[in-house]
Amino acid sequence: MLEARDLKAIDKTIYQAPQQTLLARSLIKPYTDIPQGATSYRYYVSRSFGKAKLADERSNDIPMVDTDLTPVDQSLFRIEVGATWTDEELQQAHLAGFTPNLTKIATAARAIAEKENQIVFLGDDTKGIKGLFNSPDATVTTNDAGPFSKITDSGAIVEVIRKARKALTLINGFANIKPVLGLAPNAYEELNRRYSDYDSRSIMAVLQANGWFSDIVSIPELKGAGDGGKDSLVIFDNQPDTMQVAIGTEMTRSQEEIVNFWTHRIALYERLGGIILRRPYLVNRVDNV
Numbered sequence: 055m056l057e058a059r060d061l062k063a064i065d066k067t068i069y070q071a072p073q074q075t076l077l078a079r080s081l082i083k084p085y086t087d088i089p090q091g092a093t094s095y096r097y098y099v100s101r102s103f104g105k106a107k108l109a110d111e112r113s114n115d116i117p118m119v120d121t122d123l124t125p126v127d128q129s130l131f132r133i134e135v136g137a138t139w140t141d142e143e144l145q146q147a148h149l150a151g152f153t154p155n156l157t158k159i160a161t162a163a164r165a166i167a168e169k170e171n172q173i174v175f176l177g178d179d180t181k182g183i184k185g186l187f188n189s190p191d192a193t194v195t196t197n198d199a200g201p202f203s204k205i206t207d208s209g210a211i212v213e214v215i216r217k218a219r220k221a222l223t224l225i226n227g228f229a230n231i232k233p234v235l236g237l238a239p240n241a242y243e244e245l246n247r248r249y250s251d252y253d254s255r256s257i258m259a260v261l262q263a264n265g266w267f268s269d270i271v272s273i274p275e276l277k278g279a280g281d282g283g284k285d286s287l288v289i290f291d292n293q294p295d296t297m298q299v300a301i302g303t304e305m306t307r308s309q310e311e312i313v314n315f316w317t318h319r320i321a322l323y324e325r326l327g328g329i330i331l332r333r334p335y336l337v338n339r340v341d342n343v
Contacts (some may be wrong), residue, residue: 067121070153074274076167078174078299079309080188081234081271085298085330093130095300095327098123099334128330130302131181134323137162141316155318158187159307162322165343166305173287173302173328174299175275183328189333194281197342201285202244208257211244214340219266228336232268234292235261238285241343242272266290280341287343291336300327 088095137158172178177185184190195218202211215235224230237245245258255263261270273288280286280308290297303324310320331337 071198074168077271077273078171081236081269081292082174082297082329083292083294084301085294086099086301086302088130088302088327089192092302095128095130095330096125097140097330097332098125099332106294114121121207122220123292128300128327129183130300130325130327131183132323132325133166133173134321135165135322136319137163138313138317138319140318144318159322161322163305166322166324170277170299170324172324172325175273176279177328181303186329186331186337187276187286187291187339189207189329189331189334189337191331192337192339194339194341195221196284197340200342200343202241204339205332208247208249208260211257212260214343215261215287215289216266218287218312218338218340222289222291222336225335228291231291231336232266233289234288235267235270235287236273236276237270237287238276238343239272239274240277241287242270245270280339282341284341285343286339290338291333296331296333296336298330298332299304301325302327325341 091182118306137155139155140157173183173185175185175187179182186192194214197214199210199214202214205211205214219233219235222231222233239268245261246256247255249255249260254259267289276286276288278285303323305322305324308321309324310318313319316319
């Protein structure tokens with residue numbers, strides 16, 4: 055005899071709200087050559103001094119050059135999260151064709167990835183960690199012309215971005231650099247505006263045609279990242295010599311354990327050192343965009 059539940063069609067797809075794209079790993083390469091058990095990671099920032107000069111014959115006044123290696127110690131810390139499910143949850147889900155344990159493990163993994171993304175970009179005040187966007191060694195300026203949404207002249211927006219990029223290209227040895235341009239979502243959307251009545255291209259297309267950047271991306275963490283909660287843009291060199299993400303231990307899952315006889319539990323953790331910023335002068339944040 056057929057029961058009502060036998061006549062019910064069940065959609066076995068779990069529909070979730072769209073989630074924010076996590077950009078830290080795609081923009082900045084990880085550094086994983088850190089021994090297991092290490093509690094910190096040390097790297098050196100090199101700065102060179104001295105110039106040659108014209109000299110007379112038999113001159114003993116020879117200018118000297120030197121290289122200053124400044125050590126930077128980066129602590130490694132642990133991100134962890136857990137998930138639980140009961141035998142009853144498993145049984146009920148299996149009747150509907152779902153696997154709640156896998157769904158919960160995926161949710162836990164996403165939580166760790168989101169925390170990693172936040173720490174790389176914004177740091178963590180509770181641990182005294184600074185991120186890429188609030189490093190005290192990076193350059194920070196303010197766009198006095200106001201947010202892009204208030205600037206009617208598209209050429210003026212391009213000029214703001216050009217000047218921000220110039221802060222990197224004027225540094226000796228980096229004239230031909232092609233950094234990344236990251237913008238708060240609202241500022242990024244303004245780049246889709248028509249450039250002018252006489253040029254049907256978007257501001258974005260004009261920037262891309264100039265070939266100034268290796269990538270132009272919307273970064274949600276730049277919303278409110280500036281002083282006074284202003285939206286920001288950031289221009290940065292993402293080559294490994296300039297910056298990397300210190301990973302002590304990639305995301306690891308514990309063995310499943312049973313507690314209270316019918317409750318299952320797992321934990322996931324990752325050991326992270328945050329952003330390694332070897333050349334902080336190749337990061338320029340502009341607020342009020």
